[in-house]
Amino acid sequence: MxxxxxxxxxxxxxxxxxxxxxxxxxxxxxxxxxxxxxxxxxxxxxxxxxxxxxxxxxxxxxxxxxxxxxxxxxxxxxxxxxxxxxxxxxxxxxxxxxxxxxxxxxxxxxxxxxxxxxxxxxxxxxxxxxxxxxxxxxxxxxxxxxxxxxxxxxxxxxxxxxxxxxxxxxxxxxxxxxxxxxxxxxxxxxxxxxxxxxxxxxxxxxxxxxxxxxxxxxxxxxxxxxxxxxxxxxxxxxxxxxxxxxxxxxxxxxxxxxxFRQRLLIGYEVPTDDNGQPIEPFQSAVDRLWIVEDENVKVHEFQATxxxxxxxxxxxxxxxxxxxxxxxxxxxxxxxxxxxxxxxxxxxxxxxxxxxxxxxxxxxxxxxxxxxxxxxxxxxxxxxxxxxxxxxxEFRTEGELVDALVKMSTLGVPLRALWERWGASQTEIRQWEALQAQAAERVMAGDMAALYGPKPGSGDAVAE
Structure with missing residues (x-):
């Protein structure tokens, strides 16, 4: 096209x-x-x-x-x-x-x-x-x-x-x-x-x-x-x-x-190999000692950066x-x-x-x-x-958050708004509302355990 x-x-x-x-x-x-x-x-x-x-x-x-x-x-x-x-x-x-x-x-x-x-x-x-x-x-x-x-x-x-x-x-x-x-x-x-x-x-x-x-x-x-x-x-x-x-x-x-600290030798004659190349005279390590027989050689040290x-x-x-x-x-x-x-x-x-x-x-x-x-x-x-x-x-500890929500509830803030402040998702809030409604229906039907929980010693109590 x-x-x-x-x-x-x-x-x-x-x-x-x-x-x-x-x-x-x-x-x-x-x-x-x-x-x-x-x-x-x-x-x-x-x-x-x-x-x-x-x-x-x-x-x-x-x-x-x-x-x-x-x-x-x-x-x-x-x-x-x-x-x-x-x-x-x-x-x-x-x-x-x-x-x-x-x-x-x-x-x-x-x-x-x-x-x-x-x-x-x-x-x-x-x-x-x-x-x-x-x-x-x-x-x-x-x-x-x-x-x-x-x-x-x-x-x-x-x-x-x-x-x-x-x-x-x-x-x-x-x-x-x-x-x-x-x-x-x-x-x-x-x-x-x-x-x-x-x-x-x-x-x-x-x-x-x-x-x-x-x-x-x-x-x-x-x-x-x-x-x-x-x-x-x-x-x-x-x-x-x-x-x-x-x-x-x-x-x-x-x-x-x-x-690392660098060392300098003054007056020291560096040995060479058969080809005339200089040989490193010392091997630095914790367990090694440097020995210089010439008393005219002076050793100096540069500080580390x-x-x-x-x-x-x-x-x-x-x-x-x-x-x-x-x-x-x-x-x-x-x-x-x-x-x-x-x-x-x-x-x-x-x-x-x-x-x-x-x-x-x-x-x-x-x-x-x-x-x-x-x-x-x-x-x-x-x-x-x-x-x-x-x-x-805002991040808060659970204790601080619960304390703030309880105080807000005394001012008449709706329960669902408090759940949102707690951080509950919309799905969780609907689940809690459904459970709350079910409990209310049971109370209206005379089941007080839905409001206060089972009585101690009753058959509804959960054995520990």
Missing amino acids: AALARPERGSAEWWLAELWQRLKARERGVEQLREYYSGNHPLPMVPEKARAAFQRLLRQSRSNYVGLVVDSTAERIQVDGFRLGDDEVGDEEAWRIWQANRMDAAADLLIAEAVKVGRAFALVAPNPRDPATPIVTAEDATQAIVAYEPGGLFERAAGLKAWTDEWTGDYMSTVYLPDGLYKFRAAKPTAGKPRWERRSVDGEPWPAPNPLGVVPLVEIQNHPDLLGEPHSEIEDVLDVQDRINKTLIDRLMAQEFAA DLSPYLKAVEADVQHIAARTRTPAQYLLGQLSNVNGETLKATESGLVAKVRQRCRPLGEGLEDVVRLYLQAAGDDRDLEKIEVIWHNP
Whole structure:
């Protein structure tokens, strides 16, 4: 099929060219952040002639602190359910579809990806096999991109998913517009831009219909600015990570070549072999003694290099990362002992505050996903007031938490809300509510054991 002609502005072909260019421009930055997160940092600079000889030391010099920053943030952002409108309880249908798509696990990947590189994506599609359970998939930041209406930060104008076919090596893409899904393919070029052609699917018209009437590709953003550009949690501390690695390679070089005392003999005639080559006169070891018969020979000693300045420099840079990312310093340095609960809570207050703030923009994207799949499932309720139920990011001991919940109950806080604060999942809460209802029915029927337990010595008592 012939290549596409010059596209008209706003057409599917125009969006394909526009979004493909933006996606490729963004790709290198995303890959760089991923490499830093995984510990694959650029090797510290050393003289080019010495690089080959010191490859082992260079690899050992990379210590991954930025990965800890991402993990310590992402592990505290957990979705527990979704609430519609002013309902006290989490919505059962929203959670059912969420779990049917294994999003309770995939959401952790989405959130970690957004924290790591600034954004992640989710795609919603009707399910022809089960219309009541739409399909939701997590999408990679290097394969998906969304464009928004001019002057807006939330209304999606178009979306693109692009990937490489594993069997043919061709580029595949789908443009998502409110009026349809436009599919393309292109042979992978050796140079220049790909030449896109329409991609047909058996039994499907071109373009494919979009029953949702909106762009079904949703961007999950971490820490966006007023221009709508999200940000990674580590993008502004990469230079500090490089500085740490440089200090570490200097320390390793000092350990390798200057951490042992060197000795110098003055006035000593070095023996040679039959070929005139010098012979090492002494073998240094704990159980060996150096003997020099010439009384005119003088022995001197060079002090070993002090490594403590290197260690202090690394610690200072780690403190900079901790302060900038609001990551508790003990997470990065591993130094914590004899600390009471109040002090520990104070050290984590910055991280907890940051996580609560990050949940708001992340929640907007997740709420759009839930809104889309409930709409695709034919839900006719008002879906404008969807709210994410987040797991409490603050760590407390069980005693502290129970004490706080008991005090809250005296203020009239509903029992289900207390269970949420405890950290129970929506499934657990429903199980507890069912057990509570069963116990109430038994009490109403006169079975007081359901309220107070079996009487001592009765036949219902459990033998120890």
